Amino acid sequence: MAIAGVMGGETSEVSASTSAILVESAHFDPITVARSSRRHKLSTEASRRFERGVDPALAPVVAQMAVDLLVELGGGTADPDATDVDRTSPPQPISFDTRDPWRLVEPGEDGFVPTGLDHDSVIGHLRSIGCEVEAAGDPSDALGFSRVQVTPPTWRPDLADGPDLIEEVARLRGYERIPSILPTAPGGRGLTRGQRAHRLIGSVLAGLGLTEVWSYPFVSGAVFDALGHEADDERRRALRIANPLSDEAPLMRTSVLDSLLATLRLNLGRGAGDVALYEVGLVFLPGADPVAAPVPAVGERPEDSVLEAIQGAVPPQPRHVAWVMTGQASPAGPWGPARPVDAAEAIGVAVELGRVLGVVLRPEAAVRTPWHPGRCAALRVVGGPCDGQIIGYAGELHPKVCGAVEVPERTCAAELDLDALVLAAGESVTAAPLSTYPVARTDVALVVDEHVPAGDVEAALRSGAGESLESLVLFDVYTGDQLEHGTKSLAFRLGFRAADRTLKTGQVTALRDDAISAARKATGAELRGA
Incomplete structure (x- = not known):
């Protein structure tokens, strides 16, 4: 017959042969109406009103008004019978202290500043929006503040607690009258060690002339072939998205270079010549035996065990930093010919990142895709809590990889496990005292x-x-x-x-x-x- 709160059916329309009309006035649940409207892709005047909330007390009033207009203007005869099914619940009163708007909206050094926001003005603002206010106690201080019971009107379902009432008082009084007070920062807080390290790394890379970019972490399976990964390479085990934004990129990246090289190609296609980009982002490593997360019902809060199972199914997501460099490291000029980017350039950036964090990174010859076998270095930590751990690779990309991803030959790239690098840095870096004796x-x-x-x-x-x-x-x-x-x-x-x-x-x-x-x-x- 109809989609409740959205659209009526064709069989219930009034036509020239209609002789009897049944007037129905109903109130529909906002969430249900919004869900039905979106499911059927049908946005109407009724759905837009109901999904934002309509006064449930209006139903009998507007039904009677419609009947009166049909009798007066349409020559109809009203039937005395009526059916009223009322399942609504009256608004619940809210216990409210009239001192709260003064204390929270206009606080001063001693907790509040008398600026005209007294007990009577608070009551007046609440009654002006249709609230019923009843005294619930004696005044709590000399200014007349006291606790009251506030019953919101039926057309204001958004008024559910004390802060909602305080917001209404502040709105009616004027937001411009709220003073601007700088909050006092509590001691012992601030950025974590990891956050400080991430910001420092970004500053160092930017200072070395690299430009930060953000790329989408969604990739296609073809990128692993382009990068030359072997069939059993663990980086091919990518997490597949159930509802990807694009069918061409249904996988989550396992390396920042998976998406960063596409960003490099985009910049080169737009006319950039000498490009050096870096990105700090998450990679997603589901492992050899990924665990499927349970799908709980939407009608109630899932049990703690279900939430733990969902959390346990989330794959590790370490934070990596990667950079790509191509073109000239320094341009030609009166000082001499241009110097092209080489593997040492990318490796040197990695060593410098370790140095600013107090970590010694030792380059070692390595073989790993997508780098050139003879121009690839593994970065190994020397000393500290992660002594001997390889946290990344740097060097020149393989010529076949450059051709597959459509970037210039001799392009250089690097990628480090940023979380491991921060862990290797330890809690703090202690500066060594300077000696006054000669070297x-x-x-x-x-x-x-x-x-x-x-x-x-x-x-x-x-x-x-x-x-x-x-x-x-x-x-x-x-x-x-x-x-x-x-x-x-x-x-x-x-x-x-x-x-x-x-x-x-x-x-x-x-x-x-x-x-x-x-x-x-x-x-x-x-x-x-x-």
């Missing part, structure tokens, strides 16, 4: 097998040099005719400084020899020319 620098050139990573040699030198070692820098790598085939020469500059004395030449030499001995034992390094 002593010495250089060593070590010959090692060409397959020995420079990071292993550096770590061995640090372990053998002792606490007086202040700095250690690799400044030269040599391979050539002066060395045996299959070897390379690594030149390091060591800086020694003591906190309580000036180091003598013999002491520096002994420390250097200890470092060389440790490198020889760990990596087979030999002093060049020895």
